Amino acid sequence: MSINKDLLGLDSLDTLPVISISASQSLNASAAFREPISTGLARLDEALDDSPADQRRSGGILRGQVTEVFGPPGVGKTSLALGVASNALRDGGKVIWIDTGSPIPTSRLKSMTPDLDNLTYFRAPTLPHLLALLTRPPKGFPPEETSLLVIDSISSLFPGYFLSAAELKDRLAQGKITDKAQLQWLLNRKWNVISDVATHLSRLAARNIAILALNQTHTKIKGQPRATLHPVVAGGTWETNVQTRIVLYRDLPDMRFAEITKRAGRTLPVRLNELIVPFCIGENGLHEVEEPKIPEILEPTPSRKRKAENEVADSQDEDSEEEYEWMGEALLDDS
Numbered sequence: 001m002s003i004n005k006d007l008l009g010l011d012s013l014d015t016l017p018v019i020s021i022s023a024s025q026s027l028n029a030s031a032a033f034r035e036p037i038s039t040g041l042a043r044l045d046e047a048l049d050d051s052p053a054d055q056r057r058s059g060g061i062l063r064g065q066v067t068e069v070f071g072p073p074g075v076g077k078t079s080l081a082l083g084v085a086s087n088a089l090r091d092g093g094k095v096i097w098i099d100t101g102s103p104i105p106t107s108r109l110k111s112m113t114p115d116l117d118n119l120t121y122f123r124a125p126t127l128p129h130l131l132a133l134l135t136r137p138p139k140g141f142p143p144e145e146t147s148l149l150v151i152d153s154i155s156s157l158f159p160g161y162f163l164s165a166a167e168l169k170d171r172l173a174q175g176k177i178t179d180k181a182q183l184q185w186l187l188n189r190k191w192n193v194i195s196d197v198a199t200h201l202s203r204l205a206a207r208n209i210a211i212l213a214l215n216q217t218h219t220k221i222k223g224q225p226r227a228t229l230h231p232v233v234a235g236g237t238w239e240t241n242v243q244t245r246i247v248l249y250r251d252l253p254d255m256r257f258a259e260i261t262k263r264a265g266r267t268l269p270v271r272l273n274e275l276i277v278p279f280c281i282g283e284n285g286l287h288e289v290e291e292p293k294i295p296e297i298l299e300p301t302p303s304r305k306r307k308a309e310n311e312v313a314d315s316q317d318e319d320s321e322e323e324y325e326w327m328g329e330a331l332l333d334d335s
Helices: 023-033 042-048 077-090 106-112 127-135 165-173 180-205 236-241 321-334
Strands: 066-070 094-099 119-123 146-152 210-215 217-220 228-231 244-250 256-263 276-282 285-288
Touching (some): 042 276, 066 077, 077 094, 077 106, 165 180, 180 210, 180 236
Parallel strands (some): 066 210, 066 244, 094 119, 146 210
Antiparallel strands (some): 217 228, 276 285
16 A cells, blocks of 8 residues: 655654653753863863752853854963864864954964864855855854854954044034934944854854954943953843853963853852962963962952042943943934
């Protein structure tokens, strides 16, 4: 007797068996599928793992998530990314490296892992190039079995395309911006572009890819007890899509610190010793410091009688959403 196939390709006479698995089996299978990529620092990997102590395997940069690493120049952001990339390649995965300004240091990566056959390199010299790659990717992007995508850096392309708060304020005062609609467009366009980038990175991460975005910093004073470094690329949508955040800074010439400030989508208390990992940069990657020396910056901030705004002049590098509040008031006044 012949068996006909329906439009879905299923047997019309026989019912296919339903295979059921327990919730624990499903969870274990999902965990294996999303195996993290080591940073090369055992203590940092351990701190990145938020699972219960009796269920921990090996921590690191999680696949399926967007991880942000930010810090001032020279603290080791690219070195950390190289370490993660080399570990992903050694584990048999494929790596995509998107360069937005500084060429990838291939010689350093080869010293960590000689086989670079599974490394795909893209150069995005302008913001339109990056947007085109994310929104209209070429055929086969990302390649199958890609485990890691690195953007070095996500923030370097933005300053050249968007006016800072100080520049917009000067243009408004000089009468160069008189149209209310134009001012509103200038206010919103940067956050709209950041929102689009964050959304597309999350979609890529959903394909079981670890997204590692390196972010530069600027100085923020308003609302802070002291001048504080903040990521250049920020905003509500970006914050929502970044599940893990690692901030890097340095105290001594040869000593750096990696601090986890967000993990599994939750913002963590700052200055916790278990979330701070001291390290140094060697020829073959990052190395932990056996006896950490916590810098003074990590000590509790003493109370001050004077406001920070009176102690430090406003920086033109500040460019957060709060810095545009005066423009919102200007729009209301004109209406």
